[in-house]
Amino acid sequence: MRVMWGLVLAAVLATQSLAGAPETSPRPPLRLLEAIVPPGPEQAALDPEESPALVTQRRPVARPAALEALLHRNLAQELKAAGVPGFVPEEAALSIARSQAFAARSPQAIGLSLRPLLRPESMVERVMAKRRERARGAVCGDVDLQGEAIGYVPGKIAACGVSDAVRLRSVSGVALSQQAVMDCTTAKALKQWVNRAVKPAVGTQGGGVSGLRVAAHYACRTRNNQPGAKVSEHGKGRAIDIAAIRLRDGSEMSVLRDWGQGGKGRALRKMHSAACGTFGTVLGPGSDGYHEDHFHFDTARYRSGSYCR
Numbered sequence: 049m050r051v052m053w054g055l056v057l058a059a060v061l062a063t064q065s066l067a068g069a070p071e072t073s074p075r076p077p078l079r080l081l082e083a084i085v086p087p088g089p090e091q092a093a094l095d096p097e098e099s100p101a102l103v104t105q106r107r108p109v110a111r112p113a114a115l116e117a118l119l120h121r122n123l124a125q126e127l128k129a130a131g132v133p134g135f136v137p138e139e140a141a142l143s144i145a146r147s148q149a150f151a152a153r154s155p156q157a158i159g160l161s162l163r164p165l166l167r168p169e170s171m172v173e174r175v176m177a178k179r180r181e182r183a184r185g186a187v188c189g190d191v192d193l194q195g196e197a198i199g200y201v202p203g204k205i206a207a208c209g210v211s212d213a214v215r216l217r218s219v220s221g222v223a224l225s226q227q228a229v230m231d232c233t234t235a236k237a238l239k240q241w242v243n244r245a246v247k248p249a250v251g252t253q254g255g256g257v258s259g260l261r262v263a264a265h266y267a268c269r270t271r272n273n274q275p276g277a278k279v280s281e282h283g284k285g286r287a288i289d290i291a292a293i294r295l296r297d298g299s300e301m302s303v304l305r306d307w308g309q310g311g312k313g314r315a316l317r318k319m320h321s322a323a324c325g326t327f328g329t330v331l332g333p334g335s336d337g338y339h340e341d342h343f344h345f346d347t348a349r350y351r352s353g354s355y356c357r
């Protein structure tokens with residue numbers, strides 16, 4: 049089959065070459081501009097009978113100047129009425145005059161530019177200021193972690209203290225009810241938990257997550273405040289206790305009140321189990337009697353893996 053097509057193609061080529069090159073170029077001669085488009089905006093009303101060349105040309109026709117002016121005037125008025133910030137009527141008028149002059153010179157030109165208006169300087173400045181502020185408040189090299197770096201925090205006893213601490217205000221846009229002191233490892237773990245566990249578990253309930261009610265953070269104390277016990281991870285800036293998730297409608301998902309009950313209880317259980325692995329220790333209601341009203345998370349690492357109850 050392929051051989052046959054090859055033969056046909058060869059025959060066609062041979063015939064063409066025998067016919068010889070054309071004497072003149074097959075390209076049509078250029079038409080004079082006047083023949084294509086007569087000057088003036090009246091062309092919109094051209095009669096196809098009178099100038100068939102124009103019909104076959106199928107070029108767009110310029111809008112009549114009156115329509116153009118009307119469009120521009122309306123646009124300017126709408127922008128003004130809408131109170132678009134930074135809208136300068138003089139600039140808009142200049143731009144309109146410019147495009148009208150352009151349209152007058154070339155009948156094919158579309159007078160009204162589809163280019164969006166430039167952002168006013170004031171708006172750009174506001175956005176940049178917000179960005180700078182966020183960058184200034186970033187800790188642990190992450191703009192999602194907002195707070196301040198406080199460096200070395202000495203402990204009352206040798207086993208306490210944090211070598212490179214931060215005082216955290218918010219995590220991925222979720223505000224902490226009190227500024228919490230911890231190290232960057234713990235701050236980053238908290239961010240991961242907020243994004244991967246808290247936000248998905250809450251979803252749109254109550255309008256979504258707005259904050260975390262922090263029950264405890266850095267504190268130089270023994271485990272569960274028991275005399276003679278080892279120093280808690282709280283005393284090393286590696287732990288945080290969360291008593292509730294605050295929602296945008298002002299309500300809460302409270303560990304004390306909602307654990308084991310209804311939709312809020314199910315969401316809390318999801319957050320609790322999803323914390324395992326992100327944190328080295330995860331404790332909550334039912335784990336040891338000390339965590340009935342809050343979740344305890346810390347970033348202590350054990351050889352046996354995470355400890356989650």
Ligand SMILES: [Zn+2]
Nearest residue numbers: 287288289344
């Ligand atoms: Zn704790």
